[in-house]
Amino acid sequence: MTAKNPIKTPLTPLDSRLFDKYQVKVWIKRDDLNHPTVQGNKWHKLKYNLQQARKMNKTTLLTFGGAYSNHIVATAAAANHMGFKSIGFIRGDELANHPEKWSHTLKTAAANGMQLQFINRQDYRQKSDENTLKNLQLQFPQAYILPEGGTNDLAVLGFDDLMTETTQQCPDWTHLFTATGTGGTLAGLVHASQNLTPKITPKITPQSNTKSENKTKTLSRHILGVAVLKNADYLIPQIQNLIYSASQKKYHNDVNPNQTLPVNWRLLTQYHGGGYAKQSSESRQFQTEFESQFSILLDPIYTNKMVYAFYQELIKGNIKPGSNIILLHTGGLQGRTR
Numbered sequence: 001m002t003a004k005n006p007i008k009t010p011l012t013p014l015d016s017r018l019f020d021k022y023q024v025k026v027w028i029k030r031d032d033l034n035h036p037t038v039q040g041n042k043w044h045k046l047k048y049n050l051q052q053a054r055k056m057n058k059t060t061l062l063t064f065g066g067a068y069s070n071h072i073v074a075t076a077a078a079a080n081h082m083g084f085k086s087i088g089f090i091r092g093d094e095l096a097n098h099p100e101k102w103s104h105t106l107k108t109a110a111a112n113g114m115q116l117q118f119i120n121r122q123d124y125r126q127k128s129d130e131n132t133l134k135n136l137q138l139q140f141p142q143a144y145i146l147p148e149g150g151t152n153d154l155a156v157l158g159f160d161d162l163m164t165e166t167t168q169q170c171p172d173w174t175h176l177f178t179a180t181g182t183g184g185t186l187a188g189l190v191h192a193s194q195n196l197t198p199k200i201t202p203k204i205t206p207q208s209n210t211k212s213e214n215k216t217k218t219l220s221r222h223i224l225g226v227a228v229l230k231n232a233d234y235l236i237p238q239i240q241n242l243i244y245s246a247s248q249k250k251y252h253n254d255v256n257p258n259q260t261l262p263v264n265w266r267l268l269t270q271y272h273g274g275g276y277a278k279q280s281s282e283s284r285q286f287q288t289e290f291e292s293q294f295s296i297l298l299d300p301i302y303t304n305k306m307v308y309a310f311y312q313e314l315i316k317g318n319i320k321p322g323s324n325i326i327l328l329h330t331g332g333l334q335g336r337t338r
């Protein structure tokens, strides 16, 4: 893995009578195809962290996750690929002595050389406490510690290539939908969209006969995160902090924080479908229909909820005619195999 995105991924148009009816254009950005093993948003979140781990001469990546965590698999695969060792602290000690009950996720992580340590749910809750992290670092001095879901300041900075590529493919996009777990991906996309150069941000000149109205307006863009967890409002200030903190850093290019472009973002918290990893029969049916209509696979935990939320927003009239909508496929397809 190098810092450059290895594969340019397609922006695939989705044609449907429903979209014609509401007079919108829709594309799916196939970021799930960006890397053979570290798929979708994981690649963006890990890339600067891996560089940092190297710079610090760390030999091991250590992280946290549940039995179905895409982040656990991605970290194990990235570590394996880059010559790091890896340790995963997994929520739930009931699986410790029962490898036959391990999910596909855990088996894949172990096959990539990740050493799995199962911890009870109570201890797991301390995973981000300052003291816990300090003690872990003392216990594993060679480890570069990544939080659950991989969201940290460096993860947020990893979305510039994706945003630039997508905007080159569709310069006048107006809405971008993405699935939200911890909020790192949403924060990264908002940050990256603020840094888009004016060259690929078209100006819209409204039709008008009067001189005073004939001003040039910058295209208004909306980035919408679809929360996959219940009661996710608590994420909003965390996402604001991540965006702010990224805007203060100059890790990747020379952007002046005072010259960034405005972008509207929102977290839609009503489409969790019962909570993390829960799927109703209606949502299952929606997924089956979408997959057969467009021949594109989704995962039930993240991308299906995101696409479903877009359809609901469209049908409710929350998206204006003339909008150009991008659905970001963030990967997670390994989670289909249980």
Ligand SMILES: Cc1ncc(COP(=O)(O)O)c(C=O)c1O
Pocket (backbone or CB within 6 Å): 040, 041, 070, 071, 149, 151, 179, 180, 181, 182, 183, 184, 185, 186, 299, 302, 303, 330, 331, 332, 333
């Ligand atoms: C496939 C997929 N999409 C979206 C997300 C959400 O990303 P974030 O935690 O950065 O909000 C995840 C998180 O793990 C994921 O695995």
